[in-house]
Amino acid sequence: MDWKGYTAIYVVLFTFATAQAVVEFAGLVDSAYWAAFALIMVLSVVKAVGVAAYYQHLRWEPRAVTYLVLGGTVAALALTGAAAYSIL
């Protein structure tokens, strides 16, 4: 990827971060907490995938590297999800 591509990604990341703060400043977190929660987390996930895919070049590595990363992520999510569920 050349610098133009990287710049485009950067602009997107910047915008999404701002959007997250806007959700809060607009008062959505107070009025509709879980909707705001979902929206903000989805934005974070999209940003993270963008950084991993383009800045860390996962898109161009063998799939196995992505699986390695997903392995760690799934382990962490399993721990978090199951532990939190166990006390609901």
Next chain:
Amino acid sequence: MSHDHGLPPKSSVSRWFLTTNHKDIGVLYLITALFFLVFGGTLALLFRLELISSGADLLGSMGYNQAVSTHGLLMVFWFISPFAFGFANYVVPLQIGADDLAFPRLNALSYWLYLFSGILMGVSFFQGTTFAGGWTMYAPLNTPAYIPGEGLGATSVVLALIMFTAAVTLGSVNFLTTMYRMRAEGLRMRDIPIFSLSINLTVWMMLFAFAALLAALMILASDHILGTTYFQYSIDGTTMATDADNPGASLLWAHLFWFFGHPEVYIVFFPALGVMAECFQTFTGRRLVGRKWFIISMVLVALQSFVVWMHHMFLTGINLPIKTIFMATTIGISLPFDLMVFSLIYTMAKGRVRFTTPFLFSLGALILFIIGGITGVFLGAIVLDYQFRGTYWVVAHFHYVMVAGATALFGGLYYWYPKITGKMYNERLGKIQFGVYFLGFNLLYFPMFIAWETPRRVFVYPDGLQIWHTMATVGGFILGASFLIMFYNLFVSLWRGEDVGPNPWEYATSAEWAVSSPPPLENFPGVPSYATGKLEFLDDETVVERTERAPGAAAHGHAATDGGTATDGGAVTARAATTATAMESAHEVSGEEHANHASFWPFLVSLGGFITFLGLSGVRTGSVFYLTMAAAGGVATIGSLVGMTREPFHAPEMAIAERWPFERVEKMKLGMWTFLASDIVLFGAFIGSYAFVRVAYGWTAWHHDLIPAEHVTMPGLINTYLLLTSSFLVVLAMVAAERESKRGTVAALAGTFALGVGFLINKGLEWNHLFHISTETFPSGWNLSTNIASSTFYLTTGLHGAHVTIGLIICAYMTVRAWNGAYQGDDRAIEYFGLYWHFVDIVWLFLFPLFYIL
């Protein structure tokens, strides 16, 4: 030229401090682990003496608790896995056809960190008392407020475990990179010898499980040293669930610990399984029956091991549906084990058994494991566990499984002894030891099933059970005595043993038996290859010829680094690099030119780490002694790390190798990604802990009750911008380096550095403000100890800040190097740094909303 890689001879003491060779390090691991076996074993004999009769009249109550706790920790952490990794170090590179591990100095570093972490354990006894709350270290008894006295020894234990975990993580990264980048040509993953395969799965589990343990330990250390309050609660009402300020405290520890703890039992057992399978094959002269299914079973168990942990929590307040799910997964995990057991039994039935010492130990291990496994299934049933939990049934169960593992490993010691020493041990004494060992073992642990009503970890028990406990104590001493025979045998055989050739065992087929005993420093007389279906050693010319023909075979990685557009230019570079690497290793092989593989730095780094940690254990007392030690140790560690980085050390990639599924991922890059995968789990566990205690408290009430209005979004948003921009600059630095623009590279790296520093300054200002607020709810500031929300906020973002700081040190170093002209036309180093830096960025992308918005 000699083949010494710059190392002094084995008879010289300095050799053992300088070595980075996998065989030397394997031997160091074996000896050190046996030392910890004796250490932990002596403690066990002490408290078995105590238990001859009910009551603590010999060691005293605190003495008893310390002995039991330390015994457990030493055996589980400092003996059994390191013992297995002694073999792994020695044997795996030989079995897969590599000349060493991928990162030899890192391997030495793992060993020294391990040794020093063990020494720190020992030192903790001299800081008043050592940790006495049981090896599972349940909360809140693991926090200073609940530990008698100053509790500095307990802090040292936590820090020793952190150091140990660091060693394990480096080791996992190293082994995985080795096994995916350095297999002999033609050796597919599924074809590597079963012991190496078991180690491969073990390190996969280690990579993720120990990361969760590291999170638990770092949080605990922070509770000890910094005063956060993750694992404590104060109760001011009637029921804990609603009135405590941190109701999730003790369950949080249980979740983190057992998420690690259950995979850990397979981490302990898998290498043993590998040894058993090797010995069964060699001494029955048969290939493992159903090898393919055996392997599939191991893979299944490795995966499932991460979803059974709550069977250790059946008696806690977790809800019934989740208990039921975990009962099902637990019973599910015993099924693949049945398959493996049957496979071993059939192998034996179909082959012609030769009852050598290693075989006897392997067979004994199988029998013990079957008993241990069956009794474990009892515990996996919720209703039965309500009875058995916290009794000697559990003690008997896990000793039957864990020590069954150790039994197989002792078999491994006899099995590989001739390979390692070039001498044969005394077979008669070996068999005698097995007899005494097996008798002692069963006399020690079987009565515990009968006396199962004895409460675990307690020194009083009902009178009627005394006979069984006396029996167990006698068994313990018999078991201990069997080791005297073993040590005598192995020691004396070093001189008196018969010399052995490459293969003293008729039917052993794996590659370590194809070279002399002990093998030469560089392992093989040429580049190993299985291309024709059997092991051959290629000479220089063949290697060069083959790499010429197939430029993709080696060092291909960096053609695809920047975005993967493998242009013609890229292909040409790759080809040139390939040939260069091929020539290089061809020279290595013929011994014309030897890289120096002696390094003192791993030892120094670890020594520095040891001093730092010992200092840290006492800083909360404000003692000048401890503070000085922490500071001096820190300087020594960082200094040694810089020294290690600057030391020229060359371990080229193999010219031809089998690398599925990471063909195009150069070894440094693969090492970095593997490390990052474990870092994901580390941060994941931190974030998971936050989510857990927040759910326990009440997710939405949290923000209102515990967080001051002064904690606003803006500083977080600014820091998000700073980090995103710095990530952008790192990729620009790569682009500049590739275009050979030195100015561009330096500017982009310096910009990254500046933004990172800005991030830290902004954070410092924010923290300082919050520390000193004075409001109605928080009259004396909002600091680390104020409440559970402040603890999670400072510690999680603090861990992230520490990652930023480390990144900045590396970035500063690279900026200077770029200034001096480095990286032009070869942006790989910047790319690897970038992988880390972007990861730190990604973590922040989640911390920002979780800690600033939601």
